[in-house]
Amino acid sequence: MRISVIGCGYLGAVHAACMAQLGHDVVGLDVDEAKIARLTRAEAPFFEPGLPELLQESMATGRLRFTSDPAEVAGARVHFVCVGTPQKRGEHAADLRYVEAAVQALLPHLAPGDVVVGKSTVPVGTAEVIAEQVAAVQPEATVVWNPEFLREGFAVQDTLHPDRIVYGLPPGPAGERARALLDEVYATPLADGTPQVVTDYATAQLVKVAANSFLATKISFINAMAELCEATGADVTQLADAIGHDERIGRRFLNAGLGFGGGCLPKDIRAFMARAGELGVDQALSFLREVDSINMRRRVRMVDLAREVCQGSIVGRRVAVLGAAFKPDSDDIRDSPALSVAAQMGLQGATVVVTDPQALENAERVWPDLTYAATAYEAAKDADVVVLATEWKQYRELDPVEFGAVVAGKRIVDGRNVLDPAQWRAAGWVYRALGRP
Ligand code: UDX
DSSP: OEEEEEOOSHHHHHHHHHHHHTTOEEEEEOSOHHHHHHHHTTOOSSOOTTHHHHHHHHHHTTOEEEESOGGGGTTOSEEEEOOOOOBOTTSSSBOOHHHHHHHHHHGGGOOTTOEEEEOSOOOTTHHHHHHHHHHHHOTTOEEEEOOOOOOTTSHHHHHHSOSOEEEEOOSSHHHHHHHHHHHHHTHHHHHTTOOEEEEOHHHHHHHHHHHHHHHHHHHHHHHHHHHHHHHHTOOHHHHHHHHHTSTTTOSTTOOOSSOOOSSSHHHHHHHHHHHHHHTTOGGGGHHHHHHHHHHHHHHHHHHHHHHHHTTTOOTTOEEEEEOOSSSTTOOOOTTOHHHHHHHHHHHTTOEEEEEOSSOHHHHHHHOTTSEEESSHHHHHTTOSEEEEOSOOHHHHTOOHHHHHTTOSSOEEEETTSOSOHHHHHHTTOEEEETTBO
């Protein structure tokens, strides 16, 4: 199948490479010339395990190329819209300017029978607007909504072996034809038994934001329990294990700590609330405001804990922050809880040194006032307190005895509940964590 992928960011670059891997002939389009140049050299423009290898493999077959010329999408039968939908500045709503630009770039090149496939996370109602725009220019082209659920760090695996495939189709024969074409695109994962849900536009668009809202709620639920644990001396990790044994609840996404960040969960729940307001059903999602507040409170609590272990003040204290990315195995710092905590402590008078295995370049660009070090050991040299903010494997596996030799004061705040308190305390550390005694 000849495919175009519009937008070569996280979603698009991975999707393009994976579609080529499935045997399709793919052209990726992006307005960012520098990104296109890197992708054309088979280099991933961001850190994502497995993506560089996949790009090299796919480019070598000649089935994958990248361009900044919109005319080159002509001839593709299926066009995936994969651009970002960030939060609007100063508002909760989603900024749809990239979606609008992608559709405008695509419209002049659409041929009869083409299928435009929306993958970006959009406010419900967007697919319907795009369908009207497409129909006005090329009445024999069809729009399908096909949300993407990939997780950073597992993006390749999630695209090649998704949990489910959702199509939002228009009613009638055009929808059926589009479905048949998309079934060809996804023939391999469908043959592997991937569950498929075929529905209408509205449901397909809601599936994505509903899924992310549920995940955010699950994290904030356990973080609310962490607040209760802190008030009562209970241990939230054991609480999560115990309730997680109930299959109806499940243990995944019940890791209490510094909470969620990244380019999806925070902005998606906010955009969802904004859209609900427009639809006159804001009450239905008012709980998401609480989910957001619980999440943000964890960051404040983390700074408070660092202050507590420093006998009430971090002014002039040296703080090592382990982690800058919003989660491990990613160099993404969008709405990163780790950097939010680091910046707060910096503003409150501490001397903060941040380290991260992958995200330092991105962090330095956005937060130039913080100090950065290449390794945990360098960051922690002479530190009064160490803050574990992103649970990279190399931080989880730190040896408390060896690590204790470089710091000025053996104090650690575990923001992700991944260290063994007994082991760290036995090595002479003051160990504190979110939601643990
Ligand atoms: C998320 C969704 O998981 C994915 O399906 C969707 O397509 C995009 O948004 P991603 O942003 O890559 O993916 O990150 P995810 O793995 O979901 O983690 C989000 C945040 O929640 C991270 O900051 C992580 O540290 C935090 N988290 C996750 C917790 O605090 N506790 C948990 O138990 C799980």
